[in-house]
Amino acid sequence: MNIIRAKTIGFCIGVRRAVEIAYKEAGHPEGNRPVYTLGPLIHNPQVLDDLKRRGVEILDENHLPENLRGAVVIIRAHGISPQTEAELRRRDARVIDATCPKVKSSQIKAAAFAEAGYRLFLAGEERHAEIIGIKGYADTAFAAQAASFCAVVSNAAAAEKAAAQLHEEDSALCRSAATALIGQTTISAEEYQSIGSAITRFFPDLEIAPTICAATQERQDSLRELLDKTDAIIIAGGKESANTRRLLAIAEAASKPCAQAETAADIPANFFKFNTIGLASGTSTPDVVIDDIERRLGN
Numbered sequence: 305m306n307i308i309r310a311k312t313i314g315f316c317i318g319v320r321r322a323v324e325i326a327y328k329e330a331g332h333p334e335g336n337r338p339v340y341t342l343g344p345l346i347h348n349p350q351v352l353d354d355l356k357r358r359g360v361e362i363l364d365e366n367h368l369p370e371n372l373r374g375a376v377v378i379i380r381a382h383g384i385s386p387q388t389e390a391e392l393r394r395r396d397a398r399v400i401d402a403t404c405p406k407v408k409s410s411q412i413k414a415a416a417f418a419e420a421g422y423r424l425f426l427a428g429e430e431r432h433a434e435i436i437g438i439k440g441y442a443d444t445a446f447a448a449q450a451a452s453f454c455a456v457v458s459n460a461a462a463a464e465k466a467a468a469q470l471h472e473e474d475s476a477l478c479r480s481a482a483t484a485l486i487g488q489t490t491i492s493a494e495e496y497q498s499i500g501s502a503i504t505r506f507f508p509d510l511e512i513a514p515t516i517c518a519a520t521q522e523r524q525d526s527l528r529e530l531l532d533k534t535d536a537i538i539i540a541g542g543k544e545s546a547n548t549r550r551l552l553a554i555a556e557a558a559s560k561p562c563a564q565a566e567t568a569a570d571i572p573a574n575f576f577k578f579n580t581i582g583l584a585s586g587t588s589t590p591d592v593v594i595d596d597i598e599r600r601l602g603n
Contacts, residue, residue, distance in 0.1 A: 385440020
């Protein structure tokens with residue numbers, strides 16, 4: 305079997321930075337102090353299991369211990385809302401920010417738009433940690449405004465519905481208010497463009513912020529390069545990873561036999577019959593998992 309790796313594969317810079325911070329804190333000389341991440345650090349179960357073996361536990365932000373004095377709490381790569389960060393500090397945690405710099409930029413943009421009185425649309429998954437954090441920054445800034453609007457839209461149809469409702473409900477004065485769109489960093493360019501186009505039908509002056517992460521786009525482009533060169537595609541990555549699921553969707557849309565594999569054990573049995581398989585991965589997939597999947601395919 306011939307296996308072709310995508311040109312861009314494995315951890316992105318933001319994920320690598322977060323993982324390195326967590327391992328550094330796990331190996332700190334003051335080994336008796338509790339170390340936590342607020343929610344899963346990244347969406348990869350193998351990394352999370354290894355960190356747990358090293359003493360790094362996951363905190364549920366909805367059930368925080370009342371007293372976190374002496375504990376280290378690492379903010380996950382996807383970021384958190386300023387309200388949640390303030391709550392951690394109120395409970396005396398030592399907070400270490402491992403938010404991806406690209407996500408942090410989106411958080412700052414959201415706050416700036418809200419402070420300037422923009423109506424704000426967020427393109428992404430409503431329950432995704434990144435979107436929850438970005439919306440938290442917008443909501444905090446909106447608190448000082450007389451009026452506010454922030455809608456999370458997952459696709460073009462949802463965007464059109466939300467934009468139409470805002471256009472209908474707002475007064476003529478508010479209809480002329482500035483509007484902006486911020487996208488989840490892992491959204492595909494096609495999805496983002498279609499959402500923007502849907503909103504622009506009602507708000508022609510919509511400002512579309514360039515928030516898609518280059519690392520995400522590079523992995524999507526690398527996957528597309530494999531489609532015509534291979535018989536089938538394996539996407540290596542965690543099932544909770546949004547950018548990994550989007551890679552799978554791209555392969556499915558191309559009608560290419562494809563499967564997502566968290567580990568080598570997830571490779572479908574019928575994939576071993578193909579002559580050439582393309583191997584791509586999400587931004588939170590460690591090299592060890594990618595290598596293991598490639599070895600299994602080659603056996």
